[in-house]
Amino acid sequence: MAAEKTESNGNGAHAGRRWQFVRIWPGEYLSPAEEGLVLVGTLKKAQDIGKSVALLNRVQPLPALRHLKRVRHVGESLGQKRTAEIIVSRAAADHSVDQEVPTHLVLTASEESPLLELLQPALIVRRVSLTRPLTQQHVTASQRLWPTITPNPLVCLDTHGLPAAEEAVLGDFLELLTEEDGEGGRTCAGNSVIIADGRSAHCSLIRGAKSVPASPLDHPVLHALGMMAASQRQSVKKEKAALPAEEGDAGSYLCTGLTAVLAREPCIMCAMALVHGRIGRIVFRQAGAGDGGVLSVYKLQALKQLNHRFTVFHAQPRPS
Numbered sequence: 001m002a003a004e005k006t007e008s009n010g011n012g013a014h015a016g017r018r019w020q021f022v023r024i025w026p027g028e029y030l031s032p033a034e035e036g037l038v039l040v041g042t043l044k045k046a047q048d049i050g051k052s053v054a055l056l057n058r059v060q061p062l063p064a065l066r067h068l069k070r071v072r073h074v075g076e077s078l079g080q081k082r083t084a085e086i087i088v089s090r091a092a093a094d095h096s097v098d099q100e101v102p103t104h105l106v107l108t109a110s111e112e113s114p115l116l117e118l119l120q121p122a123l124i125v126r127r128v129s130l131t132r133p134l135t136q137q138h139v140t141a142s143q144r145l146w147p148t149i150t151p152n153p154l155v156c157l158d159t160h161g162l163p164a165a166e167e168a169v170l171g172d173f174l175e176l177l178t179e180e181d182g183e184g185g186r187t188c189a190g191n192s193v194i195i196a197d198g199r200s201a202h203c204s205l206i207r208g209a210k211s212v213p214a215s216p217l218d219h220p221v222l223h224a225l226g227m228m229a230a231s232q233r234q235s236v237k238k239e240k241a242a243l244p245a246e247e248g249d250a251g252s253y254l255c256t257g258l259t260a261v262l263a264r265e266p267c268i269m270c271a272m273a274l275v276h277g278r279i280g281r282i283v284f285r286q287a288g289a290g291d292g293g294v295l296s297v298y299k300l301q302a303l304k305q306l307n308h309r310f311t312v313f314h315a316q317p318r319p320s
């Protein structure tokens with residue numbers, strides 16, 4: 001395994017323009033929002049909105065539907081008497097859209113009885129989005145059905161690419177990784193990796209062994225992270241001496257805000273090491289076969305159990 005200091009010229013004559021960077025989204029971002037049915041009551045008087053919402057939040061809390069507004073106003077645009085619809089509960093499996101259900105058959109508990117005075121005698125089955133929106137597309141789809149609270153931040157899948165200047169620098173790094181080793185047949189042990197700030201021209205390049213590694217842990221990503229840790233320990237030692245004790249101990253995670261540029265998709269072990277290293281972004285050229293941790297087998301960037309998320313881009317030659 002070899003490590004070398006390298007530098008891209010960053011002068012604008014970029015080989016990087018030959019690459020396009022395809023964001024690898026966790027599946028939950030790409031899937032359409034799940035839809036389902038709820039029972040909706042109509043208030044007899046619009047002025048009872050506050051009272052009804054308070055009562056329902058207490059006797060029929062719907063934590064899984066917190067992304068929806070519980071009430072929507074109706075009647076105004078039709079010149080009818082202004083009133084409001086309110087989500088009472090989830091519908092039963094055998095209910096269908098627009099079906100009417102007697103209110104007293106649903107609100108049967110004694111603490112629910114005050115609501116019978118406030119609602120019309122029939123509830124109606126409506127379709128709503130059951131999942132919390134993650135993208136602008138999810139919000140649009142959800143709003144079509146029922147007013148939706150927009151969480152922040154939201155992702156727009158169409159425009160969430162890399163800034164052009166960063167594409168150029170990262171493209172130069174990809175050229176460095178592939179020019180010597182070709183484009184196919186790599187294992188993660190034979191990977192090449194650059195850990196860099198995507199905006200700067202400086203980086204460290206680690207090339208993997210071409211032969212069978214001596215140890216199952218002998219992967220260039222782990223080696224690169226080890227080198228980063230060693231160099232950071234050195235500089236932290238120096239800085240700590242100049243800082244008050246508390247600030248000196250706080251420190252920062254290993255690769256916060258940095259990009260790992262790889263010839264090949266990291267294996268699951270290396271992807272996990274990059275999670276622990278708090279890498280900001282992974283860019284890779286060749287998809288892994290049977291062991292990839294960010295596209296081909298698992299998408300660790302989608303695991304809710306992990307307390308760190310990174311973004312992932314698959315670099316592909318731009319069609320000429």
Ligand SMILES: [Zn+2]
Pocket residue numbers: 188189219221266267268269270271
């Ligand atoms: Zn690996």
